[in-house]
Amino acid sequence: MSAPPDGYHPVPPGKLASVVTSLEMLAPAPARAEPSGLGLSLRRVAAPGADWYRALYARLGRDWLWFARLSMADPALLAILHDPKVWVFALEQDGADVGLLELDFRQQEEAEIVYFALAAELQGQGAGRWLMNRALEIAWAEPIGRLWVHTCTLDHPAALDFYRRSGFTPFRRQIELADDPRATGALPRDAAPRTPIL
Numbered sequence: 001m002s003a004p005p006d007g008y009h010p011v012p013p014g015k016l017a018s019v020v021t022s023l024e025m026l027a028p029a030p031a032r033a034e035p036s037g038l039g040l041s042l043r044r045v046a047a048p049g050a051d052w053y054r055a056l057y058a059r060l061g062r063d064w065l066w067f068a069r070l071s072m073a074d075p076a077l078l079a080i081l082h083d084p085k086v087w088v089f090a091l092e093q094d095g096a097d098v099g100l101l102e103l104d105f106r107q108q109e110e111a112e113i114v115y116f117a118l119a120a121e122l123q124g125q126g127a128g129r130w131l132m133n134r135a136l137e138i139a140w141a142e143p144i145g146r147l148w149v150h151t152c153t154l155d156h157p158a159a160l161d162f163y164r165r166s167g168f169t170p171f172r173r174q175i176e177l178a179d180d181p182r183a184t185g186a187l188p189r190d191a192a193p194r195t196p197i198l
């Protein structure tokens with residue numbers, strides 16, 4: 001595996017750099033105790049509209065500078081979202097969409113949790129456990145032998161440990177460079193102030 005040499009590497013203005021950790025689960029992990037009183041439900045969105053999806057993605061992902069889906073043109077985005085092997089779910093509470101779960105079964109015998117997020121007001125109450133329990137039930141009901149997920153250092157600082165507590169084991173670390181979505185205009189310039197825009 002080729003890797004850049006040790007030391008500091010300049011990141012050009014307008015770019016973001018992060019460390020990505022991928023984690024996997026090779027057999028269904030036991031469900032974790034979950035709260036029952038949050039009034040949560042999960043809705044499969046069979047053919048998401050690009051505008052609905054992008055709005056939810058931007059709302060849930062802006063604090064973490066999620067960018068990948070914001071810069072895609074509609075045909076490319078919908079080619080993924082309308083693939084019968086890509087399953088998009090909205091987490092609902094009191095009729096509002098407060099979370100996103102996206103599962104990708106396009107690789108045979110495995111699934112990826114591509115996106116997993118709660119709205120800020122729902123974090124830290126066990127809703128993550130609730131959503132992960134549903135994700136594990138849905139994914140492992142299919143004929144897969146591996147479920148994987150990745151998270152990066154721009155995500156919520158608790159995400160990596162949350163995935164480990166949920167039963168995933170880290171197996172790969174990568175460095176990712178990408179356009180800063182605030183520099184391209186895909187997200188407002190005041191998003192994610194803990195990561196200064198350069």
Ligand SMILES: CC(C)(COP(=O)(O)OP(=O)(O)OC[C@H]1O[C@@H](n2cnc3c(N)ncnc32)[C@H](O)[C@@H]1OP(=O)(O)O)[C@@H](O)C(=O)NCCC(=O)NCCS
Pocket residue numbers: 033034035036060064115116117118119122123124125126127128129130150151152155156158159162165
């Ligand atoms: C990562 C993320 C999903 C974690 O969700 P969360 O709700 O904070 O996680 P949990 O469900 O584990 O809840 C956190 C704590 O609430 C506690 N909690 C409070 N009330 C609870 C209850 N009634 N039942 C269970 N747990 C409860 C738990 O103790 C839990 O901590 P523990 O697992 O260490 O015991 C969430 O922070 C998030 O969506 N972040 C933004 C998007 C993101 O970064 N996604 C991941 C990148 S791919």
